[in-house]
Amino acid sequence: RGEVAFGTIDTFMVWRLSGGKAHVTDVSNASRTLMMNLETLDWDKELLDHLDVPAEILPDIRPSSEVYAETAGLDFLPDGIPIAGMAGDQQAALFGQACFDSGEGKCTYGTGAFLLVNTGTAPVPSRNGLLTTVAWQLGEQTHYALEGSAFIAGAAVQWLRDGLGIIKSSSEIEQLAASVPDSGGVVFVPALTGLGAPHWNAEARGVIAGLTRGTTAAHLARATLEGIALQIHDLVAAMNEDRGAALHTFKVDGGAAANNLLMQMQSDLRTVPVVRPRSVETTALGAAMLAGLAVGFWKGLEEIREAWSMDRRFTPQLDERRKQEMLRKWRDVINKT
Structure with missing residues (x-):
């Protein structure tokens, strides 16, 4: 009716x-x-x-x-x-990070983690379990993106706090994890609610491997941060394969982006600089920018790009041998989840 x-x-x-x-x-x-x-x-x-x-x-x-x-x-x-101005939350964050060109991407670290890469003005179908989506449309021009999500990121830190009592607050994990030079051989796959892209295994469960009598809370804390970063490593690898080109801009936002050790790990594993903006609330910022463009507050994308401001740039520091060893152990354990 x-x-x-x-x-x-x-x-x-x-x-x-x-x-x-x-x-x-x-x-x-x-x-x-x-x-x-x-x-x-x-x-x-x-x-x-x-x-x-x-x-x-x-x-x-x-x-x-x-x-x-x-x-x-x-x-x-x-x-x-x-x-x-209207956009989905992750697309708004991509816009708020001024990722206007193909190959520019951002990762939002919250309860989960969400990686989006601008793929330009044509949709790119994924062969690796990623989502092909519209990023935004401005006038007649449409930009597309590939998206991948990890179900558990900051939630793994919350589990250490609430489930195991290893830390009293989430902010404590950085100092605890930094108190040891490595994870002592511990690998944590935080599949507490299954594995998201690119693995897509709803039946997977979390695995902590490599425990010894010498394992401490600090080793578990460091393995947790490594597990978050390694999930994003897998997402970036899948996106690079789908696009046929490497991601050349990696910006970060969300609450866990304030963790300097995690951001350094992310840069080490992907061997690309990780860039954090002054404002990590880029979802709200992107929505405001789309609205501002519509009413003439901003005149164009270049003006918005110039307004974007960097807080810190993390560059790779991990040697290749150690990186490959971490990836090998990760793959071995993730295949057992």
Whole structure:
């Protein structure tokens, strides 16, 4: 009867803020429904028919930066404020990191870890279990990305705190892990809820290998940070293979990006510089930038790129022999999960 409208959370927010005048989503959010055609940037009729979803209930798909509507009928905001800028959380973080060119990528370290790499203006299908997605659309130009996620990153540190009582707060892990030169042969695969990309094994379980009577809490702490970094190493390797080229920019954000030891490990394992911005809340920053472009606060991408500011750059320091030994042990253990 025309009484039902469907959308993602961004659709709902714009609908409510506009007083029901705009039923829209953007290309990055629409791509996550698995019902949008990545090339036409419209709802895919074959998929809709297969899923028995009527096109009439779906929102209009729009670019990621434009004025969609204005506020209306709200008791906490005046009418007439532009509602502008829309993107999925990881795409917004990629934009907030000013990763505007192909080969530029970012990793967000939170409870899990999420790696996105800009692949340019054409979608790149993955042969390694990664997600091909729209990054954003500005005007008529669309950028795409490859995404991979590790289910457990910061959550492994939380487990050391809450499950084992090795640390009292998450911030303590860096100092504890840095108190030993290596993990003492301990390898921790933090598959506490299965393994995400590129392994995709929901039945996998966490493994701690290499324990001896000499193993200390510090060794476990260091192995935990190494386990996080090694998961991201595997994601980057998969992305490089899919793209046929190495990632040349690796920016980081999220709460765990403040851990200097973890960031150094990440640089050592990938043999590329890891760059941390002054503001690690890049998801919110990216959303604000998309909105600002739409209303003319920023004039273009170069102005945004110039506004991006670096806090610290981590360069590789681990010798190749030790790196390869770490990777060999990691592969041996991960095959047993």
